[in-house]
Amino acid sequence: MNKRPTGKSILQNFGAFSDPAPDVGSDRPGDGSKSLAPQPLPRVGAGVIGATQRSLSELREERDRLRAMVDAGGGAELDPMLIDPSPFPDRLPDDSSADFESLKALISEEGQKVPIQVRHHPGAKGRYQVVYGHRRWRAASELGIKVKAIILDLSDSELVVAQGIENAARQDLSWIERSLFAWRMDQAGIKARDIRAALSIDDPELARLRAVTKVLPTDVIEAIGRAPKAGRPRWIALASAVDDDKSALARIRKTLSADKVLDLPSDERFKSVLAAVKKPVERTRSELELKSPKGRVVGKATFSAGDIKFSVSSGHAQAFGAFLEEELPGLMERFFAREGDV
Template structure:
């Protein structure tokens, strides 16, 4: 029987035995006291999750003990990665570069897989599994053609997303839009709001913001932009609001993202171009001046705006004035560059 600890501890501490501490890039062990080798404590999920889930401390402790028992009973196995499918609730968008993943593959090839992934038995397909977390290590084993070390659990969808979310909170490297998509996919699968809040360690207002962005922006547009790790909530909300308010804005974003140039940019840069595409151009200030003859009669007008000059002359002088400007233009430009100090 596992002793129950005080409810004052964070959710991550309560699920400590369930969440295998790890670092994807280094694939190395972390001491059991949940400290890094340097002695610094690992990132923890805040105690505010308790309020967000709207469940009693007794229920949370009971669920913790249940999941911990499943982990203890699961042990470790070596599985064929071809028998494993990704989580039904994707929480990752592709990286702009495969450099880190290739480094992880090389590390596993040279030193072996030190930290097991966690999988659950597939709820539909007999003999298959689904990743709870450890997708990159699973993918590395798949590409290397080797077996993957795994802890096998029996989890419901709700238990899976809570476990997956706790692991992500420990790493703290999901971008804001990845969190939004994770919440959106859980919503679509019928996961209860309290479990979504627990998985992401968020409150109701933040969940509402995540949902609002995914309602306004089609998933394919978000996936085309990508992780955008440097783009936070305010700019994603601004993009979603602009698309909601202007029916033509989404088409402009899609055209921008489908351009050859757009595909070569980083995800952060693709977001910047998408945001620029939805912003309505500001009307250029224009200054109009009358052109008068010697007797004060208005014979034309000149219109000046940013990078644009237009001169119109009444018909009787138009041809002669055009020839005059053509002849005088070289001298006019010479005077201009002298004044600018470039003559």
């Protein structure tokens, strides 16, 4: 990885595209108008300022310069084939390609309004790496057109801070994507202060993000997916369950190997995985009364080791038997789906 010891801070460069200038427009689907009102500057955490040692006035001046460059048609048009993704992936695949297809159609019809940012590839002369704007880069590649880009000279630390600021402006990374992003930065030797700056978090939150990826292998997380509705508490609960029961990881992998589970949206895959690691509640009794909707006892179910018995009153026995015979195949299918043995 490129670790240039000195150079401009990334905060000199990020602002123009985290918060696009009013007359530049947007590539986002549904944004057909151009706002004429002044746009507020994005909030930048104290950790970011400390990590980059740049004053706000300097950042604003550089932001204005980059905006003017975009307004004047500055930057470059690059062949997408000369560009590689960021060495620090911060996203998992979307559950649906609809949003991307809408973006691609918009760029095809109206052109790319907001340039992406790239840096010179530290290990391949003449090539570039995306700082941010992966979806616009991919759309241009699939459309067979050049991509508008601003080319920067950035170290690895500056690159990840830039990605973090852009994502914070959009606020659309799920919690587990942030956890994976932190893990990848750790693996690349990025300093903790730069990781905190990139994600705009404090030490306790960084510790929580690290705790989950310490227990859950990356291939398992990637198989589950973004799971945007499964926030921090549920991911921590999943990691804790796996940490307490080492056999749980095998159950998770078995669950995720089932086609029916893989075809589910990521939030539903997460639910299936969480159900697979939960220990069954120990029964405190061996008999269960069977009651009608009005509360009348019509029989009982008896549970013992390796044995389950039903006894139903004579008035309902024949009909209940036929009903149970009809419903049992579906009940067994649901049971094995929950156990991950489909």
